[in-house]
Amino acid sequence: MLKLIGRKIDSFSKNGAISNALYASAILFFLFFVFLPAVFILIHGLNIRFDESVVNALATSFQIALVSTSLSVLFGVPLAWLISRCSGIRKEILDSLVDMPLIMPTSALGFSIYLFWGSQYGLNLLEKGFWLIVALHTAFIFPYVVRTVSAAFEELDRVYETAGRSLGANMFTVFRTISLPLVKSSVIIGAILAFTRSLSETGATMMVAGLALTAPAQVLAYKNAGDMQGAISTSVILIVCAVAFLFLSKYLAGRMSFSFRGFSPKVEARLCCLSRIKDSAVLLFFFLIILLPSFFFFIFLFQMNGLPAQGQMAIIFDSLFLSFGVAAAVTIVNLFFGFCMAMLIGRNKFGLGKVFETMNEVVLVVPTSALGLSLALYWAGFNFPEVLVIALAHLSFTYPYIVTPVSAAVSQLDKNLEQAAATLGASPFRILRTITMPIILPSVLAGLVMAFMRSISETGATLAVAKTATPVPVLIVNLVKANNLSEAAVACAILFAISFILLIIMRRGVKHA
Amino acid sequence: MPEVRLKGVSKVFPGNVVALHKVDLTVKDRDYVVLLGPSGCGKTSLLKSIAGIYPPSSGRVFIGNKDITCLPIEERNVGMMFQNYALFPHLTVEKNVSYGPQMRELPPEKTREIARAMLTLAKFPSDRAKAKPSELSGGMQQRVALARALASQSPVLLFDEPLSALDAKIGEELRSDLRKLVKKLGLTAIHVTHSQEEAMSTADTIVVMNGGEIMQTGTPEEVYFKPISLFVADFIGEANFFEAEITRSGKKTSGHFLGKSFDLSSSDSSRLTHKANRAVVVIRPEKIVVTKNKPFHKNFVKGRISMRRFLGEKIRYEIASDFGEIIVKRMGFGKSFRNGDPVFISFDSADALLFDFPADHMEKIVGRKTT
Numbered sequence: 001m002l003k004l005i006g007r008k009i010d011s012f013s014k015n016g017a018i019s020n021a022l023y024a025s026a027i028l029f030f031l032f033f034v035f036l037p038a039v040f041i042l043i044h045g046l047n048i049r050f051d052e053s054v055v056n057a058l059a060t061s062f063q064i065a066l067v068s069t070s071l072s073v074l075f076g077v078p079l080a081w082l083i084s085r086c087s088g089i090r091k092e093i094l095d096s097l098v099d100m101p102l103i104m105p106t107s108a109l110g111f112s113i114y115l116f117w118g119s120q121y122g123l124n125l126l127e128k129g130f131w132l133i134v135a136l137h138t139a140f141i142f143p144y145v146v147r148t149v150s151a152a153f154e155e156l157d158r159v160y161e162t163a164g165r166s167l168g169a170n171m172f173t174v175f176r177t178i179s180l181p182l183v184k185s186s187v188i189i190g191a192i193l194a195f196t197r198s199l200s201e202t203g204a205t206m207m208v209a210g211l212a213l214t215a216p217a218q219v220l221a222y223k224n225a226g227d228m229q230g231a232i233s234t235s236v237i238l239i240v241c242a243v244a245f246l247f248l249s250k251y252l253a254g255r256m257s258f259s260f261r262g263f264s265p266k267v268e269a270r271l272c273c274l275s276r277i278k279d280s281a282v283l284l285f286f287f288l289i290i291l292l293p294s295f296f297f298f299i300f301l302f303q304m305n306g307l308p309a310q311g312q313m314a315i316i317f318d319s320l321f322l323s324f325g326v327a328a329a330v331t332i333v334n335l336f337f338g339f340c341m342a343m344l345i346g347r348n349k350f351g352l353g354k355v356f357e358t359m360n361e362v363v364l365v366v367p368t369s370a371l372g373l374s375l376a377l378y379w380a381g382f383n384f385p386e387v388l389v390i391a392l393a394h395l396s397f398t399y400p401y402i403v404t405p406v407s408a409a410v411s412q413l414d415k416n417l418e419q420a421a422a423t424l425g426a427s428p429f430r431i432l433r434t435i436t437m438p439i440i441l442p443s444v445l446a447g448l449v450m451a452f453m454r455s456i457s458e459t460g461a462t463l464a465v466a467k468t469a470t471p472v473p474v475l476i477v478n479l480v481k482a483n484n485l486s487e488a489a490v491a492c493a494i495l496f497a498i499s500f501i502l503l504i505i506m507r508r509g510v511k512h513a
Numbered sequence: 514m515p516e517v518r519l520k521g522v523s524k525v526f527p528g529n530v531v532a533l534h535k536v537d538l539t540v541k542d543r544d545y546v547v548l549l550g551p552s553g554c555g556k557t558s559l560l561k562s563i564a565g566i567y568p569p570s571s572g573r574v575f576i577g578n579k580d581i582t583c584l585p586i587e588e589r590n591v592g593m594m595f596q597n598y599a600l601f602p603h604l605t606v607e608k609n610v611s612y613g614p615q616m617r618e619l620p621p622e623k624t625r626e627i628a629r630a631m632l633t634l635a636k637f638p639s640d641r642a643k644a645k646p647s648e649l650s651g652g653m654q655q656r657v658a659l660a661r662a663l664a665s666q667s668p669v670l671l672f673d674e675p676l677s678a679l680d681a682k683i684g685e686e687l688r689s690d691l692r693k694l695v696k697k698l699g700l701t702a703i704h705v706t707h708s709q710e711e712a713m714s715t716a717d718t719i720v721v722m723n724g725g726e727i728m729q730t731g732t733p734e735e736v737y738f739k740p741i742s743l744f745v746a747d748f749i750g751e752a753n754f755f756e757a758e759i760t761r762s763g764k765k766t767s768g769h770f771l772g773k774s775f776d777l778s779s780s781d782s783s784r785l786t787h788k789a790n791r792a793v794v795v796i797r798p799e800k801i802v803v804t805k806n807k808p809f810h811k812n813f814v815k816g817r818i819s820m821r822r823f824l825g826e827k828i829r830y831e832i833a834s835d836f837g838e839i840i841v842k843r844m845g846f847g848k849s850f851r852n853g854d855p856v857f858i859s860f861d862s863a864d865a866l867l868f869d870f871p872a873d874h875m876e877k878i879v880g881r882k883t884t
Contacts, residue, residue, distance in 0.1 A: 162566055
């Protein structure tokens with residue numbers, strides 16, 4: 001039966017109008033459900049207010065993003081180098097450990113970090129406030145930097161290193177003058193990604209913020225206090241900054257060069273001997289500052305006596321059900337439209353590839369609480385049920401997570417393969433089914449899981465549109481705020497377990513594909 | 514001065530893959546040596562163990578009297594040209610070439626001077642010195658790679674398949690430049706290639722390798738006309754291989770192949786076991802004479818031209834006899850035969866080489882069916 005349908009579509013797809021209709025629907029979907037809702041708030045751009053609390057919140061956000069991004073780059077680049085240069089079991093372990101904080105929903109992460117640094121169950125070193133937020137943000141943006149940079153180091157042909165050494169350069173000089181400059185654009189991209197993630201994180205930050213309100217948290221505070229003008233002003237400035245930052249970084253990545261005027265091979269040769277110390281310092285940072293705090297709630301979990309009461313568990317499961325329902329629905333819808341959009345971008349159809357790619361990136365960097373507020377305003381006239389509005393918000397910010405990897409895979413696909421299939425008599429849909437899809441499947445899977453996990457763990461956008469509904473991350477934030485730590489720990493553990501299983505499925509799938 | 518010596522060098526990769534097996538090799542000072550062999554024969558591993566990229570599993574490597582087996586790459590002072598150039602993509606041509614001198618902490622003026630001089634030597638147009646490698650053609654990139662290797666001012670140069678990525682014509686031009694330059698500067702060069710033509714046209718000494726071992730070391734003439742084994746005879750150039758029954762009476766040796774008996778008394782039988790009665794007779798195609806009329810001596814056979822290919826300086830014939838096929842190459846000018854012409858093929862017994870019949874199947878050794 002399926003085969004029959006497949007064949008019907010195959011013969012149908014020879015008609016160019018069908019594919020054009022698909023592309024058109026993808027474009028309309030993107031514009032009206034993803035892009036416009038995300039930036040709708042900018043129409044209030046002329047009517048914003050700069051008062052002290054808005055400026056203070058923005059300043060706090062930027063300071064935190066700057067400090068935590070700097071820390072991540074400082075320790076992340078050497079760690080990425082270390083990972084790309086070791087092999088076997090050590091590499092596997094380090095590689096998986098780096099991903100761990102990434103799969104942990106940020107609200108769970110925030111809870112764990114708070115327990116470790118700020119509560120009497122852990123070190124009790126940091127008060128709620130600036131430095132606790134920095135500790136949190138460093139933990140969850142660190143993997144972005146390490147992942148991006150280590151991928152670049154992996155891809156870098158080792159022959160450049162060998163060539164440099166055959167010309168008499170020691171390891172350290174080779175790293176400084178050859179390897180690092182060659183991956184500089186990845187370092188910049190990783191840093192930008194980390195910076196924008198830090199700027200937009202809301203839920204976990206609110207948990208550990210105390211009085212130091214960041215901009216996304218301020219948006220929600222204004223909204224809850226009924227001060228819409230304040231919320232809109234902060235959102236607009238936040239969006240403008242994030243987008244400006246995106247374009248600035250694109251500009252810089254192409255132009256900036258690390259110059260290396262000073263050569264002092266003898267001094268650097270001596271530095272080479274210190275590499276052991278450097279490696280240990282980097283690993284120590286990773287284990288003590290990133291990994292241990294991120295997973296500290298497990299230790300707390302074992303100290304607990306018994307599970308929370310039945311009624312509490314029911315609330316937790318209701319929230320889980322809501323979260324996973326929304327995530328599944330949103331991912332399926334985005335898979336279809338996102339895939340068409342990815343083909344359009346990857347193949348540069350109608351010459352619009354670049355335009356949509358950039359618009360996608362804009363959606364990606366818009367801080368989610370600002371996005372949520374914008375979206376609430378956009379759909380305000382329709383009187384949709386609350387769950388639908390939450391789903392629409394999630395639709396918008398998870399969309400780029402599918403489009404970005406898939407369009408990259410499509411554009412890297414060797415065109416000759418598809419042309420070869422065509423010369424063998426395959427129709428366009430058949431080529432898609434039998435050639436294109438199997439090759440780009442790992443990227444599709446990666447995009448799917450990323451979008452799903454982002455939806456599950458998102459707090460800011462949900463809080464901006466929701467009134468009473470509480471998906472898990474929001475529940476965790478509420479529980480921690482109400483000091484119900486054991487309930488929060490259980491919710492975190494379940495959320496983490498599910499995310500972890502998903503990650504394993506994805507890795508299996510990618511390997512299998 | 515800088516003689517390169519390898520003593521019992523072995524290289525075993527994880528999974529027990531033997532890339533080199535107890536290789537001994539001496540490369541004399543100012544010699545241009547070419548390591549030649551099919552892919553996977555160990556020639557690149559050998560080069561890389563000299564460069565320090567693959568430390569050998571056992572054995573020692575010397576340059577001059579210095580044991581460099583355990584030295585890291587950067588302390589070996591060998592200039593190397595890589596297969597795909599390995600020019601640093603983020604640096605200009607000039608900066609690529611001056612990288613080596615900079616590492617030796619020469620003053621900037623001196624560094625620039627060396628870079629310019631080396632680029633000129635490598636015939637790189639000076640007005641393009643500020644270009645990035647990606648803006649250059651393959652041939653130009655290879656000239657930069659050469660200049661960069663020379664700029665390290667090392668007496669030993671290593672070339673890892675330097676011409677394999679280039680167009681045939683540009684490759685030919687570059688390889689003669691390579692040799693001229695090495696000779697002019699009095700350097701020692703070790704060059705890896707799988708192309709026997711490249712080896713022939715550049716080498717003083719060819720080292721033929723197979724299966725991680727050295728098969729034969731000699732001048733191009735030696736490896737071509739006096740191959741030490743069937744493998745070398747087959748790998749270098751084209752040859753006819755005939756399976757023969759050997760009979761001896763007094764001083765006379767004759768071999769039975771192509772359906773008749775040939776006099777092989779003056780053939781080179783030094784590689785044939787004493788009194789062996791089976792052998793492989795190897796004759797180079799250009800040592801076989803094709804005539805319209807019956808020759809005066811007895812070493813001939815009748816045949817018919819089955820394929821004629823004009824190759825420019827040579828014409829290659831495939832000639833079918835009743836008992837098998839014979840390949841012949843004659844000069845490309847003057848009178849020639851056409852397809853289907855009946856001909857007589859003959860050879861001088863001194864031009865035939867006799868080898869022991871290989872213990873395992875013939876096809877394995879020479880990769881071709883013989884008669």
